[in-house]
Amino acid sequence: MFLDTQKRPPRTLRYVEKAFKEVKSRKNVRDVVILNDRGNPVKSTMDQDDAVQLAGLFQAIRGRLERGMSKIDPTDELLMLRVRTKTNEVILVPDSKITVLVVQNAHDNFEK
Amino acid sequence: MFLDTQKRPPRTLRYVEKAFKEVKSRKNVRDVVILNDRGNPVKSTMDQDDAVQLAGLFQAIRGRLERGMSKIDPTDELLMLRVRTKTNEVILVPDSKITVLVVQNAHDNFEK
Numbered sequence: 001m002f003l004d005t006q007k008r009p010p011r012t013l014r015y016v017e018k019a020f021k022e023v024k025s026r027k028n029v030r031d032v033v034i035l036n037d038r039g040n041p042v043k044s045t046m047d048q049d050d051a052v053q054l055a056g057l058f059q060a061i062r063g064r065l066e067r068g069m070s071k072i073d074p075t076d077e078l079l080m081l082r083v084r085t086k087t088n089e090v091i092l093v094p095d096s097k098i099t100v101l102v103v104q105n106a107h108d109n110f111e112k
Numbered sequence: 113m114f115l116d117t118q119k120r121p122p123r124t125l126r127y128v129e130k131a132f133k134e135v136k137s138r139k140n141v142r143d144v145v146i147l148n149d150r151g152n153p154v155k156s157t158m159d160q161d162d163a164v165q166l167a168g169l170f171q172a173i174r175g176r177l178e179r180g181m182s183k184i185d186p187t188d189e190l191l192m193l194r195v196r197t198k199t200n201e202v203i204l205v206p207d208s209k210i211t212v213l214v215v216q217n218a219h220d221n222f223e224k
Binding site for chain 1: 120166189191196
């Protein structure tokens with residue numbers, strides 16, 4: 001009401017930083033992209049174009065999935081989406097505030 | 113050329129039966145839907161309407177994903193798609209001949 005920051009509490013930034021740091025430190029994690037509640041990348045290890053491309057694709061799939069799921073069972077809720085390919089695994093985890101996208105190496109020894 | 117069955121070799125049916133049986137026997141597997149190369153359910157534990165609805169949704173997501181992936185890395189290939197929700201986990205595994213959709217219980221003790 002008085003301040004713009006009330007709409008987007010300061011905790012959000014700390015929350016993003018915390019999630020980013022935690023996920024990034026995990027073994028085999030190659031890239032991390034944190035999306036805000038509008039689906040835009042707000043923090044990422046990738047360059048901006050790549051982050052936007054990946055985020056756009058996964059947000060589109062998530063949207064399609066959630067629309068489809070709501071027809072099958074409106075009470076159900078998406079917790080995690082994992083896409084395993086020959087070269088990597090992309091994991092999307094929605095959260096109340098943010099969405100975390102993680103790119104993992106497909107093989108433990110891929111870049112080691 | 114001489115027989116219609118040459119287009120769709122008899123092995124396909126045995127392959128479907130084998131995959132169906134193998135996947136169905138696994139722990140926590142609730143439902144199995146086998147799709148042919150056109151994305152239509154050919155064998156399923158679900159009733160036909162539910163199988164078609166689930167197959168339609170997951171084929172749509174897969175299509176969107178593969179189109180998006182080909183822009184990011186044309187040499188990459190989808191091996192597995194997993195969707196974890198509050199109540200279950202749906203796994204899509206493409207194969208050269210068929211696509212296997214598996215619905216697993218989210219909780220080990222969900223129906224036990």
